[in-house]
Amino acid sequence: MTCQFELSNETAWCPGCGNHMIRTALKQALEELGLEPHEVVICSGIGQAAKMPHYIKVNGFNGLHGRALPPAVGIKLANKNLKVIVESGDGDTYGEGGNHFIHTIRRNIDIAHFVHDNQVYGLTKGQASPTTAMGQKTTLQLDGVKVSPLNPLVLALSLGAGFVARGFAGDIPHLVELMKSAITYRGYALVDILQPCVVWNRVNTFAWYKNRVYHLPEDYDYTDKEQAFKKAMEFGDRIPIGIIYKVEKETYEDQFDFIKNGPPLVDLELNPKDAEKLMENFM
Amino acid sequence: MDYSVLVGGEAGQGMDTSAHLLALILKRSGFHVFTRSDYMSRIRGGHNFIQIRFSEKPLYTFSEKVDVIFALNEETIKLHAGRLKPNGVVIADEKTGGDEGILHLPLARTAKELGNSRVANTAGLGAILKYFGLPLEIAENAVIKILGKELSDVNIKALRAGYEMIEPKYNLKVREDEHVLINGNQAVGLGAIAAGCKFYCGYPMTPSTGILTFMASHANEMKIVVDQVEDEVAALNMALGASYAGVRAMTGSSGGGFALMVEALSLAGMIEVPVVLINVQRPGPATGFPTRTEQGDLRFMIHAGHGEFPRMVIALRDPEDAFYQTARAFNIAEKYQVPVLLMSDQHLADSMTTKKPFDFGRIKIERHIAGEEDIAGESYRRYKFTESGVSPRILPGKIPGQVVLVDSDEHDEEGHITESDEIRRKMVNKRLRKFELLKKEVEEPWLIGREKPENLVICWGSTYGAVREAVERLNEEGASVGALVFGDIWPFPTKKLLEEARFAKKIIDVEQNATGQLESLIREQALLQATHKILKYDGRPFSGEEVYLRLKEVL
Ligand SMILES: Cc1ncc(C[n+]2csc(CCOP(=O)(O)OP(=O)(O)O)c2C)c(N)n1
Numbered sequence: 001m002t003c004q005f006e007l008s009n010e011t012a013w014c015p016g017c018g019n020h021m022i023r024t025a026l027k028q029a030l031e032e033l034g035l036e037p038h039e040v041v042i043c044s045g046i047g048q049a050a051k052m053p054h055y056i057k058v059n060g061f062n063g064l065h066g067r068a069l070p071p072a073v074g075i076k077l078a079n080k081n082l083k084v085i086v087e088s089g090d091g092d093t094y095g096e097g098g099n100h101f102i103h104t105i106r107r108n109i110d111i112a113h114f115v116h117d118n119q120v121y122g123l124t125k126g127q128a129s130p131t132t133a134m135g136q137k138t139t140l141q142l143d144g145v146k147v148s149p150l151n152p153l154v155l156a157l158s159l160g161a162g163f164v165a166r167g168f169a170g171d172i173p174h175l176v177e178l179m180k181s182a183i184t185y186r187g188y189a190l191v192d193i194l195q196p197c198v199v200w201n202r203v204n205t206f207a208w209y210k211n212r213v214y215h216l217p218e219d220y221d222y223t224d225k226e227q228a229f230k231k232a233m234e235f236g237d238r239i240p241i242g243i244i245y246k247v248e249k250e251t252y253e254d255q256f257d258f259i260k261n262g263p264p265l266v267d268l269e270l271n272p273k274d275a276e277k278l279m280e281n282f283m
Numbered sequence: 284m285d286y287s288v289l290v291g292g293e294a295g296q297g298m299d300t301s302a303h304l305l306a307l308i309l310k311r312s313g314f315h316v317f318t319r320s321d322y323m324s325r326i327r328g329g330h331n332f333i334q335i336r337f338s339e340k341p342l343y344t345f346s347e348k349v350d351v352i353f354a355l356n357e358e359t360i361k362l363h364a365g366r367l368k369p370n371g372v373v374i375a376d377e378k379t380g381g382d383e384g385i386l387h388l389p390l391a392r393t394a395k396e397l398g399n400s401r402v403a404n405t406a407g408l409g410a411i412l413k414y415f416g417l418p419l420e421i422a423e424n425a426v427i428k429i430l431g432k433e434l435s436d437v438n439i440k441a442l443r444a445g446y447e448m449i450e451p452k453y454n455l456k457v458r459e460d461e462h463v464l465i466n467g468n469q470a471v472g473l474g475a476i477a478a479g480c481k482f483y484c485g486y487p488m489t490p491s492t493g494i495l496t497f498m499a500s501h502a503n504e505m506k507i508v509v510d511q512v513e514d515e516v517a518a519l520n521m522a523l524g525a526s527y528a529g530v531r532a533m534t535g536s537s538g539g540g541f542a543l544m545v546e547a548l549s550l551a552g553m554i555e556v557p558v559v560l561i562n563v564q565r566p567g568p569a570t571g572f573p574t575r576t577e578q579g580d581l582r583f584m585i586h587a588g589h590g591e592f593p594r595m596v597i598a599l600r601d602p603e604d605a606f607y608q609t610a611r612a613f614n615i616a617e618k619y620q621v622p623v624l625l626m627s628d629q630h631l632a633d634s635m636t637t638k639k640p641f642d643f644g645r646i647k648i649e650r651h652i653a654g655e656e657d658i659a660g661e662s663y664r665r666y667k668f669t670e671s672g673v674s675p676r677i678l679p680g681k682i683p684g685q686v687v688l689v690d691s692d693e694h695d696e697e698g699h700i701t702e703s704d705e706i707r708r709k710m711v712n713k714r715l716r717k718f719e720l721l722k723k724e725v726e727e728p729w730l731i732g733r734e735k736p737e738n739l740v741i742c743w744g745s746t747y748g749a750v751r752e753a754v755e756r757l758n759e760e761g762a763s764v765g766a767l768v769f770g771d772i773w774p775f776p777t778k779k780l781l782e783e784a785r786f787a788k789k790i791i792d793v794e795q796n797a798t799g800q801l802e803s804l805i806r807e808q809a810l811l812q813a814t815h816k817i818l819k820y821d822g823r824p825f826s827g828e829e830v831y832l833r834l835k836e837v838l
Pocket residue numbers: 046047048049050065088089090091092093116118120121122123124129
C-alpha cells in the first residue's frame with residue numbers, strides 16, 4: 001500500500017523485526033484518522049524503535065536517548081494544533097527516561113506514547129531492559145537478570161494515567177485501533193506494544209507472545225480502575241491486549257486559559273512594547 | 284554624600300521585606316541605590332544581612348563601611364561592628380543586648396501595642412528615615428506597594444511611631460526620582476519577556492530561581508508558559524521542543540543544574556534549534572555554596588557539551604546590561620540557529636540597583652523564520668547546505684505538504700540519519716561556518732577609565748561594578764588605569780584587548796574565581812598574559828573598596 005506517510009528510505013531494522021509491523025499500523029492509523037503529514041510530529045529518543053521518524057513522512061524530532069518525552073511536551077505547549085506522538089523503546093522510556101515517564105503521566109498533556117517494548121536493549125546489542133524478566137540471560141547479564149522487571153502499565157495506572165493500553169506488534173488490525181484511540185484521546189495515552197526482537201531476545205519471541213496474548217472481552221469495563229490494575233498485572237501465561245483503562249481527565253494545556261481559549265502560542269504576535277508596562281513593578 | 288545601612292538578623296525575621304522597602308523608599312526619594320544580599324542556605328536561624336547603599340551619584344557596588352546597622356538580633360552587632368563608620372550608629376530593639384553606644388528603641392513594644400508583632404522592623408525603618416532626615420510621605424506609599432493594602436495601615440502606624448523615637452542626624456534633601464529599582468534576575472526575566480519569550484521552564488535552584496519566579500508572576504498576563512519541570516535534563520529538552528515548534532524558549536539554572544543540561548546543549552548544537560539558557564553561577568564544585576557568588580563556570584560554559592558545535596556565551600554585567608543582552612540573545616539564537624548561553628551570578632542576580640527605565644523601543648524582535656516562498660516548491664530540507672551554513676528554518680505544521688525533521692544523529696540535508704563520511708564532513712563544516720558568522724556579531728568589551736592605560740585591568744560579568752568604582756577612584760588619584768569589562772565571552776573578542784594591551788605595562792586580571800579563567804582565555808585567544816591576578820573565591824562579592832585596595836598593591 002502506498003500512502004502519503006510512505007518514505008522510501010531503507011530501514012535499519014532487521015527482517016522480521018516487530019518495528020516493521022508497528023510502522024505499518026502507525027501509517028494506517030494516521031491515514032484512517034484523515035491526518036496529513038504536516039499535522040503530525042513524531043518525537044523519539046535513541047534506539048532501534050526510536051528511528052521511526054526516519055521511516056515515515058511526518059514532522060520529526062529525533063532527540064536524545066531517554067529524552068523523547070520532554071520535547072514532545074514542549075512542542076504540544078507551543079503548538080496545540082499539532083498531533084504529537086512519541087515512539088521509543090522500552091529502554092529509552094522506562095530506563096534512561098524513567099523520570100520523564102513518571103512526570104509526563106502526572107502532567108497529562110495531550111500526546112500519544114507508543115512504547116516498542118521488546119524487553120531488551122536492541123540497538124546496543126542485547127542487554128537487559130527494565131522490562132526483561134528476572135533470571136533471563138542476556139549478552140551482559142550472563143548469570144541472568146538479578147533485578148525485578150518494571151510493569152509499565154501498573155506504574156502508569158498508579159500515577160493516574162487516563163489512557164493505558166497494551167498492544168501486540170503481531171496483531172496489526174488490533175494495534176491500528178489502539179493507536180487511533182490513543183491519538184484521538186485528549187490527554188496522555190500510553191500504549192505499551194509487545195514487540196519481538198528477532199536477534200537479541202530469544203525468550204520473548206513472536207510465538208511466545210502469540211501464544212499468550214488475548215483480546216480483552218467486549219464487555220470489559222475499562223473505566224473500572226481496580227479491574228484495570230488486575231489486567232495490567234496479568235503478564236504470564238496469558239497477556240491481555242486492548243484498552244486496559246480509559247477515563248476523561250482535564251489536560252495540562254487546558255489549564256492555561258490563554259492556551260485553551262486562545263490561538264496556539266506559536267501564532268501570538270510578539271511586540272516588545274507589550275512588556276513595557278511591567279516596568280511599573282520596579283518604580 | 285554616600286551612605287549605607289546594614290540590616291541583619293536571622294533567616295525568617297522579615298529582613299528581606301524590610302530591606303526591600305527601605306531600598307524602594309530611598310529610590311523614590313531620588314537617590315541612587317545599590318543593595319547586596321548575603322544569606323545562608325536555610326529557612327530559619329543563621330545569620331543573613333543586606334546592605335543598602337545610597338547616594339546622589341550613580342552606584343555600581345556596595346561599600347564595606349556602613350553608617351547605620353539595624354540589628355534584628357545581638358549577633359548582628361557582634362558580627363558587623365567592624366563595618367560601622369566612626370560616626371555611625373547601631374539601631375536595635377531595647378531588648379537586644381550590646382554596649383552602651385547602641386540606640387535601643389522600643390520597637391517590639393510598639394509593635395505589640397499596635398497589635399502585630401511583625402511590624403517591629405517597620406518601626407525601625409521609621410527611625411532610620413528620621414535619622415537621615417527623610418520625610419515620611421514617600422515611605423508610606425512605598426509601604427502600600429511592598430506590603431499590600433491590607434497590612435499597610437498597621438505598618439504605616441509603626442513607621443510613624445518609629446519616626447518619633449529619635450532625632451535626625453542628617454537633613455537629606457529629597458530629589459526627583461527617575462529610576463527603577465531592579466535586580467539581575469528580574470532584568471533577565473524582563474529582557475526575555477520583551478524579546479517575546481513564550482516558554483520558560485526550569486527546576487528550582489538558588490540563585491537562578493528568581494528568574495523562574497519572576498516569569499511565573501507574569502505568565503498569565505503575558506501569555507507565557509512557565510513550567511516547573513521534573514529535572515534540568517527535561518528543562519532544556521523541553522525548551523528545545525518548544526523552540527522547534529516555533530516559540531521563543533528559554534531555560535535557566537545554576538552550576539549543577541546547568542551541568543545536567545549539557546547533553547541537551549550538545550543536542551541544540553546538532554539539531555540547530557535556537558535556544559537561550561542562563562547559568563546564574565554559584566560557587567562549586569558540586570553543591571558548593573548555594574547562596575553565594577562566584578565566576579567559576581566560564582570555561583565550563585564555553586566548552587560544555589560533547590562534540591564540536593557553535594555557540595555564543597554572553598556574561599551579564601549589571602541589570603541594565605542583563606535586560607538588553609537577554610533580548611539580544613534571542614535574536615542571535617534564531618538568526619544562527621544556535622544555543623546562546625547567558626552567564627550571571629548570585630551577586631548580580633540578587634543585588635538591586637537603580638537604573639533608568641529600560642527602553643523597550645530599542646528591543647527588536649528578529650525571527651528569521653522562512654515561509655513557503657523561501658523554499659520555492661522544493662521538498663523542504665531542514666539542513667540544506669548553504670554558503671553561510673544557516674539553512675532556512677520553517678516551522679512544523681505551518682506549510683501543508685512540508686515536514687520538518689531534526690535529528691540528534693548525524694544527518695543528511697533532510698534530517699535523516701546517515702553514516703556517510705562525505706555528508707559528515709559537510710555537516711560539520713556547515714555547523715562550524717556559523718561560528719565564523721558569530722564572530723562578526725561579537726561586541727567588544729566596555730572600556731572603563733583611561734584609554735591606552737599604563738595599567739590595564741581585565742574582568743568580566745558582574746565584577747564590572749566593583750572594578751568601575753575602583754578604577755575611577757584610582758584615576759582620580761592620578762593613576763593611569765583602564766579596564767576592559769567583557770560581556771561577550773565566546774566567540775572571544777580580541778580587537779580592543781589587543782589595542783589597549785599594547786600600551787599597558789601591567790595587565791591585571793580581576794576575577795571572582797580561583798584560577799583566573801578569563802586570563803587563561805586571553806592567553807589562548809590573544810596570546811597575552813596578565814602580569815597580576817586579583818582573584819577572590821570565598822563566595823563573597825568584591826566591593827569597589829576591595830578591588831581598589833588590591834589594585835593599589837600591584838600598581
Ligand atoms: C545517554 C546515552 N546512553 C546510552 C546510549 C546508548 N544506547 C542507545 S540505544 C540504547 C538502548 C536501546 O534500547 P531500547 O530503548 O529498548 O530500544 P531498542 O533498540 O530496543 O528499540 C542505549 C543504551 C545513548 N545513545 N545515550
